[in-house]
Amino acid sequence: MAIFVILFLVLFLILIFQIIRLIYFAIKKKELSKEVKKTCIVFLCNIFAFILVGITVPESTKNAIKKEEELKKKAKEAKETKKKVDKEKKQVKLASQDDLKYEVLKNSRDTSNLTKKENTIDILVKDNISEENLKKVMRKAGKEQIKDADILFIRAYGDKKFFNLGGETHGMITYYPDGTVKNETYTAKKEIPSDKEKDIYIDYSKTLHETLKSKGNYTKQEEENIEEKINKKIAKKYGISPEEVEKIFDKVVIYQGM
Known part of the structure; x- marks a missing residue:
């Protein structure tokens, strides 16, 4: 654009110069x-x-x-x-x-109650679910699973690994056919252990439980000695220190809500 303008000006300046020159001579000679x-x-x-x-x-x-x-x-x-x-x-x-999705892990009926039909269902929810959504999904499960039961106990877990380990990890409610909810306990997790940490905890817990069960009677000191021995065994198995095993154990205990 700049080059075009410059060329444009140069050409017209030459033209103007010629015209001015022509007029000058014409006026001077008085021919126009x-x-x-x-x-x-x-x-x-x-x-x-x-x-x-x-x-x-x-x-x-x-x-x-x-x-x-x-x-x-x-x-x-x-x-x-x-x-x-x-x-x-x-x-x-x-x-x-x-x-709000869930999976039914187990649905059972208590046949000992002859006057009321009591069902218990264990459901799997998202491990990192919020408390608000945990309430919604447990109530949703109650509405969908109550069926012909008079009372429905709903227990929620965030990981199948903890099913049948003793205690629901994410809460429990009692649901009735009219939609009434009682005995509500919701334990959404602020911190979730890694899969490895969960495995270490479960391995330690099961090994300790089986060892103490096989021994039968034991003193408090014997129990502590067994715990220390298993602690070292688990630490060696997973390539970590006994102190780390203890920290992981405490962390998962909090997660499990025990």
Whole structure:
């Protein structure tokens, strides 16, 4: 654009110079009439105006194009932002729906109660489920699983590894056919042990339980000696120190809610 303007000016300057020169000689020799002189002057003014427009129009056009590009850019950014927000909302909604899914691990009936039908179900929920969604999913399970029972006890677990280990990890409620909920206990987890930490805890607990069971009678000191021996055995098995085994044990005990 700049080169074009320069060439444009050079050409017109040459033209103007020639015209001025022509008029000069014509006036000096008095060979042109007043009307012709007037026409030449107007012609010169028009040429100057044309040059001025030729310089200013491209600049204004450039500004207009730049402004239009900026508006398009802002519109595109706004569209992308809206698209991103909508996507995040959709993901949150899907995640929330996923939290409300559960798996029935066991459904049993207590036949000792001859007056009422009492059922107990153990369900698996997401390990990192929030307390709000934990309440929702347990009530949902109650509504869907109550069927012909008069009372339904619902126990929730976040990991199948802890099923039948003694105590539900994520809570328990008592559900009735009319939707009433009693004895509510919800234990959503703030910190979840890794799979390896869970395995170490379960391995330690089962080994200790089986060892003490096989021994039968034992003193407090004997129990402590057995615990220390198993601690070292588990530490060696998993390539960690006995102190780390103790820390993992305490961490998982808190997770299990014991």
